[in-house]
Amino acid sequence: MYLLGYDIGSSSVKAALVEVHTGKAIGTAQHPEQEMDILAERPDWAEQHPSEWWQAVCAATRKLLTKTGIAPGDIAAIGISYQMHGLVVVDKKGEVLRPAIIWCDSRAVGIGNRAFEKIGESYCLEHYLNAPGNFTASKLRWVCENEPGTFSSIHKFMLPGDYIAYRMTGEIRSTVSGLSEGVLWDFKEKTVARQLLEHYEIPEKMLPDPAPVFSKQGMVTAEAAAALGLVPGIPVGYRAGDQPNNALSLNVLRPGEVAATGGTSGVVYAVAGQPMFDARQRVNSFAHVNYTPENPLTGVLLCINGAGSQYRWMRQHIGSAGLGYQEMEQLAASAGVGADGVCILPFGNGAERMLGNRVTGSRISGLHFNRHEKRHLYRAALEGIAFSFVYGIEIMQQMGIPVRMLRAGNDNLFQSAVFSNTLSTLVGAEIELIATTGAVGAAKAAGVSVGIYDSIEEAMQEAEIAGRYEPSAKKDEYELAFEKWKKELAAEIGTLDAGFLEI
16 A cells, blocks of 8 residues: 655656555656746746646656556555645636746735735734735735736635645645645634735635645545546545645654755744744744644744855856765865854845845855865855854744754755754754655655554654764854854844844
8 A cells, every 4th residue: 555745846746655564655756857937927926837737746646656566546645745825716617717826926025014014013923923925815915906807706716735636636625734824824813814814805715625734635536537647536635835744754743843954945944832923024934734723833934045056056156067066075074164264154045034035145255365275165155054044043942942853854955964063063953864755744644644644753753864963062163153154144234233133
C-alpha cells in the first residue's frame, strides 16, 4: 500500500510515492523539467494559469507511476502541499475566471495597508495576527475594485492547493490553516474573519467550505482519475501551504521546534503554543497544520529574500569558471570564523520584511586588497546569510518563542558546515538534518487522515536523520563576528538610534 503526495510550486510540481510499511519514499517525479512561466503584464504583477498546475500534476503523476511501476489501485490516499497566498476564482460551473494571482504578486499592498489603518492596527494584529497586507483577501479585494465584471461572476475563491483538490474531487474546500494564510481567519473569535470580509465587501458565501487539515476531503472522480492515470475513489486526505507543510515534513509540530530552509530565499518557521504576533510586522503568523481552537498551535514565519540567491551570485560572478559549491565550502572553511574582518549583508534580492520592507541591497565591507582572497568572500557570504537567520530567530525569541531545536532538509545551504555551524552556535541549538521533501510529508500526512497512522507524530517519526550540527565551544569568535555584522546593518539602515534594529 502506498501514499501519494504533491508539492505544487510556482516553478514546478513535484510528486512522491511513500510505502506505508516502511515510511520510505520509493520514487519522485517532477513536471515540468524547466520552470513554469510566470505572467507579469505590469510591474510587480505575477500570475499563472491554474490549468497549467493541473496539467503538471497529471504529467508528474504519470511519470511517477511509470517510474515506480506501482499499480494505481494500491494508492490509499493523496496529500497536497502548495504555494501559499495565491488567489483562484471560479464561477458557478467551476470555470476559472482569470489567471491566478500568486504569492509574489504585490499589486494589493496599498489595499491591505489601507485596511490595516481603517479596521485598526491593534484589531488586525489581535484578531488576524497580521496586517491584511498583500495576502489573499486583499488580492480578492483588488479584483473587486479593478475587475468588477469578474468579481460579480465569482462563485468561490480558492488557494492554489484548494484548486488542485477541487480538480481531483469536484469539491471546493479549504482549511483553517489555509484561511489563516489568506488573513481570513479570526484567531480571537475562532471563526472566519467577518470584520475584514465586511470591510472588503466580500460575501462570506464566496469562501470555500472549511474542512479539517487531516480529514477525508473528497474522493478522486472518474474524470480526474482518467487524467491522472489513477483509479476513482482515492481520498484526498490533506492539504497545507508549503511552509507549514515543510515544518510538518521535518516533524516540527510542537512549541519550541523550528523548521528552516535555505534555498533561493531563507525561511525560519517556529511553532508557538498560542496565537502571537509581532507588533512591528517583521514576521507573520498563521495557523499551523495541527491547529485547533482548543489547541491553537501557530506557525511564526520569517522569510529572508537574500539567502541562497546571494551565494549563487557569488559563485557565478566571483568564482572561477566551473567552480562548484563543494570547492567554495572548502575555501570558506580555510578562512576562519569572521572571515578576517570581511562582512557581507546578503539583502540584495528585493525588499526584506524583517527590515521593515526596506530595499537595502547587498554590501561588502572590511575588504583589504593586500590581505583578502576569494575564500574570505565565500566565508563572509555564508556567515552573512547565517547572521540574517540568527537575527530573525532573535526576533522570534523576543516574542517569547523558545528555540530548542532546528530541523532542516539535507540540501542547499544546510549542506554547508560553515553556514550551519555559525547558525547552530549563535542560536545555541542543535540543527538536525532530515532526509525528506514537501511531497513526501504531504503523502504521509494523508495517511493520518485515512487511519493508516494513529497520529501525525507516528507518520513523521520514520524520517531519516541525515546529519546533525552542534553549537561550537568557541562561541566568542562567532559572537564578535555577529556583532560586527549587526553594526554594518545598522549603518546601512541608519535607524539603530530609533530602536528599529534592537532585538
